[in-house]
Amino acid sequence: MIYGANGYTGDLTARLAVSRGARPLLAGRNAAAVRALADELGLDHVIFDLRDPVATRRHLADVDAVAHCAGPFVATAGPMVDACLDTGTHYLDVTGEHPVFEAVLARDADARAAGVVLLTGAGFDVVPTDCLANLLHAALPDATALELAFVAPGGLSRGTATTGLSMNARGGWRRIAGTLVSTPMGTPARDVPFPTKVRRVGAVPWGDLVTAHHSTGIGDIVVYTRVPAPSLLSRLIRFAPVRALAARAIKRQPPGPTAATRAATTCEVWGEVRNAAGEVRTATLTGPNAYDLTADALHRAVEHLLAGAAEPGAHTPATAFGPDFLTHLDRVVVKAP
Known part of the structure; x- marks a missing residue:
């Protein structure tokens, strides 16, 4: 079903x-x-x-x-x-x-x-990142820190955009020593060597903060993607009336990316683990549009x-x-x- x-x-x-x-x-x-x-x-x-x-x-x-x-x-x-x-x-x-x-x-x-x-x-959210995290953990079983990053161009569905409103209103998160810690959206930020090019990305409250911790047991986790520059709207979105207005605007948008847009866009994921001794392992993947x-x-x-x-x-x-x-x-x- x-x-x-x-x-x-x-x-x-x-x-x-x-x-x-x-x-x-x-x-x-x-x-x-x-x-x-x-x-x-x-x-x-x-x-x-x-x-x-x-x-x-x-x-x-x-x-x-x-x-x-x-x-x-x-x-x-x-x-x-x-x-x-x-x-x-x-x-x-x-x-x-x-x-x-x-x-x-x-x-x-x-x-x-x-x-x-x-x-x-x-x-x-979260097949590619969860699986990549576990490939990395298998390569470095005593890893204590995990960083993941992704780019998924092509636009959002109405459902994804609506969910994003409430998530963004709560700000950013990362996992430190096993505990979820609130941080400003996009903080920390770093340059990530994706398969096609290096991109500047910021920390976001992605699902792997829960799922990768569950599947690998790693205590320090940060997930990154491209984050828009701070704006008045991004500061106001934490207020319920503003979110309600934004949600109504989303409902007037198309259901999601067109078939042509999906065919023309691809996703990229990067991951890195480190252990206490400073050893590092990295992995990447490329794939089709995120919705495909x-x-x-x-x-x-x-x-x-x-x-x-x-x-x-x-x-x-x-x-x-x-x-x-x-x-x-x-x-x-x-x-x-």
């Missing part, structure tokens, strides 16, 4: 799955939009709202795995996870929100008892789960399938440490 199939990521994933011969069950709460996509692709569909726990469990009862694509995940992940645990359904999401990563990973014992996999971050990578990773993760490739429990991508999961993704090229 793809829940939130009418959203930007759900739509991409559904179309990709059909192109590969799969026939996912489409679902969501927007009856007209889900039905239209199902009719176009020749797929079955169901309509239910996660706020109705009885209906949610009824529709998941015969589902082996659900790809949860309906944000904001801080509101929707909990009800979906609860229902999946009750129905024995594997769960995957494409969240980027720290509280969701923490909440899903905290359900490990419940997932093991239910015999299901809870896989959080099965998209661009998300659809590919999510569909392949579902296939892996249905094939029994992960043990029951709560997982990041790397703990579920190992860091070599990256090698299964289309157009991803890894320069290993």
Whole structure:
């Protein structure tokens, strides 16, 4: 099942799955939009709202795995996870929100008892970075510090942009000695040698501050990407009325990058680990547009789960399938440490 199939990521994933011969069950709460996509692709569909726990469990009862694509995940992940645990359904999401990563990973014992996999971050956030972090950790097992950086041009979907509003309002974060520490957005900053060129990037509150800590155990983590220069809007966005105005503006934008834009853009990821002795290992990857990578990773993760490739429990991508999961993704090229 793809829940939130009418959203930007759900739509991409559904179309990709059909192109590969799969026939996912489409679902969501927007009856007209889900039905239209199902009719176009020749797929079955169901309509239910996660706020109705009885209906949610009824529709998941015969589902082996659900790809949860309906944000904001801080509101929707909990009800979906609860229902999946009750129905024995594997769960995957494409969240980027720290509280969701923490909440899903905290359900490990419940997932093991239910015999299901809870896989959080099965998209661009955090498949490439989590897997690269674990490749680096394997190359330097006593690493104490991890730095990751990415660039993903091509624009944002409405859902990603809306989530970004609330995340940016909370400012930046990094992990120091195992603890999440608040820092100004973009601080610290550094030059990173990406595969194509050196870029100036700043620290951001990316999901690996939770997931890479969980999967590698490394206590000091910083994640970087390109950060806009401080502006009046960036200072005002912490106020709820300003965020509400910005959210309304986002709703008037296109759903996400066009197919032409996605085809013309690629992503790059860089990572580095260091140990107490000063030894360093680095790795990089290049891949397709972040949304194409998300659809590919999510569909392949579902296939892996249905094939029994992960043990029951709560997982990041790397703990579920190992860091070599990256090698299964289309157009991803890894320069290993």
